[in-house]
Amino acid sequence: MRRDHLTSHTSARPVLEIRDLNLDFGTPRGRIHALRDVSLDVPAAKVIGIVGESGSGKSTLAYTVMGLLPENADVSTGSILFEGKDLLKLPALARRRLLGDRLSMIFQDPMTALNPVRTVESQMIDIQHHEQGSRSEKLARALDMLQRVGIPDPQTRIGAYPHHFSGGMRQRVCIAMALLVKPALLIADEPTTALDATLEVQIIHLLKDLQKEIGCSVLFVSHHLGAVAELCDRVVVMYAGEVVEEGTVRDIFHNPAHPYTRALLECDPGRIRQKTRTLPTIPGEIPSLLGSKKGCIFRARCPQAFNRCVQESPIEYRMGLDQVARCHLLDKKRLVSA
Amino acid sequence: MSALLRVEDLRVCFRMMGPLKALATGTKSPFIEAVCGVSFEIRKGETLALVGESGSGKSTIARTIIGLQRAVSGSISFDGQEIEELSGTERKPYLRRMAMVFQDHVGSLSPRLTVRSLLTEPFRIHGLKDRDVGGEAERLLRMVGLPADFARRYPHQLSGGQARRVGIARALALNPDLIIADEPTAGLDVSVQGEVLNLLARLQDELGMAILIITHNLNVVRHMTDRMAIMYLGRFIEVGSTERIFEHPRHPYTKALLAANPEPDPDAVLNRIELKGEVPSLMRRPSGCEFHTRCQYAQDICTRVFPEPSASPHDTGHSFRCHFPLERETVAPVQERLGSSVGPKPARARHGRAYALATAVGTRKARPSTEDGSLRKISPKTKK
Numbered sequence: 001m002r003r004d005h006l007t008s009h010t011s012a013r014p015v016l017e018i019r020d021l022n023l024d025f026g027t028p029r030g031r032i033h034a035l036r037d038v039s040l041d042v043p044a045a046k047v048i049g050i051v052g053e054s055g056s057g058k059s060t061l062a063y064t065v066m067g068l069l070p071e072n073a074d075v076s077t078g079s080i081l082f083e084g085k086d087l088l089k090l091p092a093l094a095r096r097r098l099l100g101d102r103l104s105m106i107f108q109d110p111m112t113a114l115n116p117v118r119t120v121e122s123q124m125i126d127i128q129h130h131e132q133g134s135r136s137e138k139l140a141r142a143l144d145m146l147q148r149v150g151i152p153d154p155q156t157r158i159g160a161y162p163h164h165f166s167g168g169m170r171q172r173v174c175i176a177m178a179l180l181v182k183p184a185l186l187i188a189d190e191p192t193t194a195l196d197a198t199l200e201v202q203i204i205h206l207l208k209d210l211q212k213e214i215g216c217s218v219l220f221v222s223h224h225l226g227a228v229a230e231l232c233d234r235v236v237v238m239y240a241g242e243v244v245e246e247g248t249v250r251d252i253f254h255n256p257a258h259p260y261t262r263a264l265l266e267c268d269p270g271r272i273r274q275k276t277r278t279l280p281t282i283p284g285e286i287p288s289l290l291g292s293k294k295g296c297i298f299r300a301r302c303p304q305a306f307n308r309c310v311q312e313s314p315i316e317y318r319m320g321l322d323q324v325a326r327c328h329l330l331d332k333k334r335l336v337s338a
Numbered sequence: 339m340s341a342l343l344r345v346e347d348l349r350v351c352f353r354m355m356g357p358l359k360a361l362a363t364g365t366k367s368p369f370i371e372a373v374c375g376v377s378f379e380i381r382k383g384e385t386l387a388l389v390g391e392s393g394s395g396k397s398t399i400a401r402t403i404i405g406l407q408r409a410v411s412g413s414i415s416f417d418g419q420e421i422e423e424l425s426g427t428e429r430k431p432y433l434r435r436m437a438m439v440f441q442d443h444v445g446s447l448s449p450r451l452t453v454r455s456l457l458t459e460p461f462r463i464h465g466l467k468d469r470d471v472g473g474e475a476e477r478l479l480r481m482v483g484l485p486a487d488f489a490r491r492y493p494h495q496l497s498g499g500q501a502r503r504v505g506i507a508r509a510l511a512l513n514p515d516l517i518i519a520d521e522p523t524a525g526l527d528v529s530v531q532g533e534v535l536n537l538l539a540r541l542q543d544e545l546g547m548a549i550l551i552i553t554h555n556l557n558v559v560r561h562m563t564d565r566m567a568i569m570y571l572g573r574f575i576e577v578g579s580t581e582r583i584f585e586h587p588r589h590p591y592t593k594a595l596l597a598a599n600p601e602p603d604p605d606a607v608l609n610r611i612e613l614k615g616e617v618p619s620l621m622r623r624p625s626g627c628e629f630h631t632r633c634q635y636a637q638d639i640c641t642r643v644f645p646e647p648s649a650s651p652h653d654t655g656h657s658f659r660c661h662f663p664l665e666r667e668t669v670a671p672v673q674e675r676l677g678s679s680v681g682p683k684p685a686r687a688r689h690g691r692a693y694a695l696a697t698a699v700g701t702r703k704a705r706p707s708t709e710d711g712s713l714r715k716i717s718p719k720t721k722k
Contacts, residue, residue, distance in 0.1 A: 053527040053528075054498070166616055167392075168616050196391040196392055196554055196617075197556070197595065197599055198594060198598045198613045200600070202612070202613070204600065223527055223528070226599055226602045228602075229602050229603055229606075230600040230604070250605065253602060253603055253604050254604075254605075267528040267531075267532050269531075269557035269558060270557045270602055271601075271602055271603070275560060275561055276561055277543075277562075278539065279532035279535055279561060281529050281533045281536065282529040
């Protein structure tokens with residue numbers, strides 16, 4: 001198994017290890033397989049990006065780790081090891097204690113992530129309920145954190161309500177709250193999607209600086225390739241509930257192995273230097289996830305699909321030192337070169 | 339070619355508080371100016387982009403053109419006819435020739451109507467009852483590349499990209515001369531975004547309508563549009579041909595916006611101006627040049643004097659509002675050296691002179707050089 005091989009030669013154990021995770025949503029039309037055999041590692045003090053189109057299961061994965069899934073979700077197999085403990089087997093109370101302590105999260109929409117009827121001060125003190133210390137100590141920590149995320153004049157601003165802040169400022173407050181508890185793992189679910197372009201750059205740099213300072217790991221979920229390229233150390237590409245490719249940020253962006261990754265990168269108009277009136281697209285749509293699937297999940301939209309893709313699900317093929325992709329084409333190449 | 343739509347000195351205000359509260363709080367004017375003094379024109383078959391961050395007034399302009407918002411002053415003329423003054427019924431024949439694709443692609447489709455009724459509603463509104471409704475719906479769906487059986491679906495049965503296509507199909511129903519697309523790709527995945535933009539480009543080639551695109555995504559603008567206007571706090575700060583602005587932005591804000599979209603390349607060394615802070619509140623408009631609070635080149639004059647639009651010497655269609663417009667990257671270092679060889683002078687005098695030269699000749703380097711204002715380039719990879 002490649003994972004075992006990986007862990008044996010890396011010195012520290014990853015903060016988060018997800019193994020063969022399968023998740024279904026029960027619906028009146030049948031079971032939707034939203035995550036299929038997802039495995040990934042988040043090493044300590046690294047930023048891992050998850051990219052994919054909407055419906056690829058990237059947010060579902062983030063919510064599964066946090067334990068925030070709706071009632072109709074059902075994890076059928078797999079394990080999520082966080083600091084050596086399987087989150088799926090922990091009792092509910094023990095799991096809940098991890099939230100806002102070792103695990104914390106930044107949500108997509110800063111407009112609705114904060115409680116509108118309570119001041120930022122009381123929310124920032126509340127989130128430290130796991131910590132020891134008096135109220136004034138907690139307040140001092142909150143003020144210090146607001147200062148660090150770049151909110152001017154925190155002494156007066158901390159007493160304000162969320163609606164007194166603009167979108168970018170609110171996302172800063174959310175980041176401050178998420179990092180206030182010094183988590184081992186921070187999950188950021190599209191933290192810049194609701195923000196303007198100039199703010200997006202500011203927030204990405206802020207996250208990067210704070211991550212280095214605190215030394216936590218970050219699982220960064222985004223569909224924005226530029227943001228991922230700028231922030232992450234490793235990238236996981238998801239398509240229709242499967243991890244199709246994983247590797248270091250340079251490998252993924254410079255040397256993508258999976259046809260889907262290549263197609264996704266080609267679609268980004270930011271990469272096209274020459275002015276063009278016809279932008280590249282990925283023809284077709286994400287397949288329905290109802291029922292079980294045989295063969296490669298991307299075959300219907302893949303320009304290079306062949307017989308084997310219909311019959312057999314591709315296994316993980318290793319490329320170079322640290323890049324893994326699920327595509328039959330890679331197998332063929334290896335045979336030819338051998 | 340003549341102008342299809344001409345907007346002159348448009349001002350749109352919103353009331354922030356009632357007269358009593360204004361009196362009680364001592365506020366001089368209870369209004370905020372969302373759009374102040376904007377002029378532009380769109381020629382037939384042309385694509386113009388309005389670009390800016392949220393709150394810059396770009397959607398307000400679109401809503402005012404289409405009549406969802408009244409202007410305080412200024413004129414909007416469509417095909418030579420002034421339409422801002424007209425009442426609702428008088429306006430109707432002109433509205434028939436413009437159509438809007440709304441930003442919220444699912445929210446702008448009524449959840450209780452089928453796609454067929456949504457697509458044929460424009461005919462009912464404009465009293466074209468004699469049309470073959472079923473046939474028209476099919477024609478429109480085919481035009482945007484959706485199968486004909488979509489006519490029976492309801493909006494909740496559509497994906498984001500499909501809902502956007504239905505929105506575009508509805509806008510095309512009456513063969514308009516002008517389509518206003520408000521953030522046509524916001525919230526869509528990159529692959530779907532390409533589809534929607536290709537569709538708009540193809541339809542424009544086939545039908546020859548003009549398009550006004552409102553967006554904050556500059557990558558979209560580069561491939562789609564002929565000209566672009568960059569907005570900041572309700573004003574145009576730079577207008578010109580898309581190609582020229584991308585090649586050579588003159589306003590620091592434009593340059594910052596161009597660099598703000600992170601490149602999908604981990605090794606890209608961006609020549610980036612990183613903006614600090616956020617767009618100021620419209621209720622507290624900064625004095626002088628409104629961008630000075632975030633501008634790294636801001637000088638004393640910027641806080642006092644509002645810059646008048648100046649045109650580029652190379653291209654009269656390219657104008658910008660800045661006291662110290664950016665020069666070409668390749669030229670800057672040479673002129674910086676020239677600037678420093680002049681020797682120490684009182685900073686103010688030098689800037690004043692540089693400004694005068696820049697407006698008179700337009701080719702000289704206007705940027706204050708050397709010690710205080712040297713061009714700071716931030717590369718995200720080397721920073722920290």
